[in-house]
Amino acid sequence: MSTRRNFLKNSAIISAALSVPASLKCNTASPQTAKGEAFILSTWNHGIPANEAAWKIVGEGGKAIDAVEAGVRVVESDPKSTSVGLGGVPDRDGNVTLDACIMDETGNAGSVCFLQHIENPISVARKVMDDTPHVMLAGDGALKFALDNGFVKKNLLTAESKKAWQEWAVKSKYKPIINSENHDTIGLLAMDKNGDLSGACTTSGLGYKMYGRVGDSPIIGAGLFVDNEVGAATATGMGELMMKTLGSFLVVELMRQGATAQQACEEAVMRIIKKLDYKDLQVGYLAIDKAGNMGAYAIQPGFNYALMKGGKNELIDAVSYLK
Numbered sequence: 001m002s003t004r005r006n007f008l009k010n011s012a013i014i015s016a017a018l019s020v021p022a023s024l025k026c027n028t029a030s031p032q033t034a035k036g037e038a039f040i041l042s043t044w045n046h047g048i049p050a051n052e053a054a055w056k057i058v059g060e061g062g063k064a065i066d067a068v069e070a071g072v073r074v075v076e077s078d079p080k081s082t083s084v085g086l087g088g089v090p091d092r093d094g095n096v097t098l099d100a101c102i103m104d105e106t107g108n109a110g111s112v113c114f115l116q117h118i119e120n121p122i123s124v125a126r127k128v129m130d131d132t133p134h135v136m137l138a139g140d141g142a143l144k145f146a147l148d149n150g151f152v153k154k155n156l157l158t159a160e161s162k163k164a165w166q167e168w169a170v171k172s173k174y175k176p177i178i179n180s181e182n183h184d185t186i187g188l189l190a191m192d193k194n195g196d197l198s199g200a201c202t203t204s205g206l207g208y209k210m211y212g213r214v215g216d217s218p219i220i221g222a223g224l225f226v227d228n229e230v231g232a233a234t235a236t237g238m239g240e241l242m243m244k245t246l247g248s249f250l251v252v253e254l255m256r257q258g259a260t261a262q263q264a265c266e267e268a269v270m271r272i273i274k275k276l277d278y279k280d281l282q283v284g285y286l287a288i289d290k291a292g293n294m295g296a297y298a299i300q301p302g303f304n305y306a307l308m309k310g311g312k313n314e315l316i317d318a319v320s321y322l323k
């Protein structure tokens with residue numbers, strides 16, 4: 001068989017593999033949004049204040065990329081939000097190490113991982129995107145870049161998170177807890193009045209993780225993916241599961257193949273269910289498509305998200321695979 005025929009055969013196999021299974025049924029109704037209307041979708045209850053800040057920008061006709069950065073910064077700077085930025089749960093050794101990424105409507109992306117001492121890693125990721133030819137800076141390199149660009153070095157371990165870590169360290173029993181404190185990564189997706197999409201994702205990662213561990217949140221395609229022609233997706237939960245399935249990219253690709261935002265989130269969760277050990281772990285996906293429809297789905301009950309549209313900001317419980 002000629003190389004071209006092989007290519008055509010392989011292309012057919014690939015498109016069949018990527019197409020949405022006929023058996024995929026959308027078993028939930030998602031709130032619909034009118035085309036072109038600005039709206040914001042973000043993970044967990046800290047999404048409520050994040051959406052408010054983001055809405056100040058898109059509600060006034062501003063750009064989605066500015067809105068997503070402004071939105072998640074509020075959560076990063078809130079010491080009571082113990083899984084993001086200032087006051088974030090440290091690693092096993094008491095270091096607060098942060099992961100964040102951002103992606104705009106042109107497909108441009110910026111990311112930082114294993115970054116310490118900087119309250120707003122999302123703005124460092126934005127600077128990587130805007131001012132460097134790179135996508136990701138890590139660890140000391142990311143810190144040096146931040147300090148060179150005027151970010152201030154700060155102790156991110158608050159008295160409360162230090163106390164909690166010291167109590168944990170007595171037993172050092174490392175086990176991820178599902179939906180612990182109902183506070184996790186903030187992933188925020190926005191559509192502006194122009195119909196353009198952007199996203200941001202930021203976290204202190206898994207509580208009491210190993211020193212040096214990086215999760216899905218700064219990985220373009222795992223914790224966040226935006227394709228302005230198709231849609232955007234973000235993830236929260238046990239990062240290793242999203243990294244092994246490149247979950248946010250998968251959600252967007254499924255929408256490209258014709259899945260609704262809801263079907264795409266469900267299929268990405270099913271990919272984990274079919275292939276990986278998920279029993280005690282949580283993953284939640286959020287997605288929006290180019291027409292302004294949204295999707296949300298999780299492995300376990302307990303995942304909620306904040307949806308802001310028409311000036312109304314609501315916390316909604318996502319449906320889940322396990323009941």
Ligand code: ASP
Binds near residue numbers: 185214217238
């Ligand atoms: N996805 C984040 C991580 O694995 C944590 C989370 O969302 O709970 O680092």
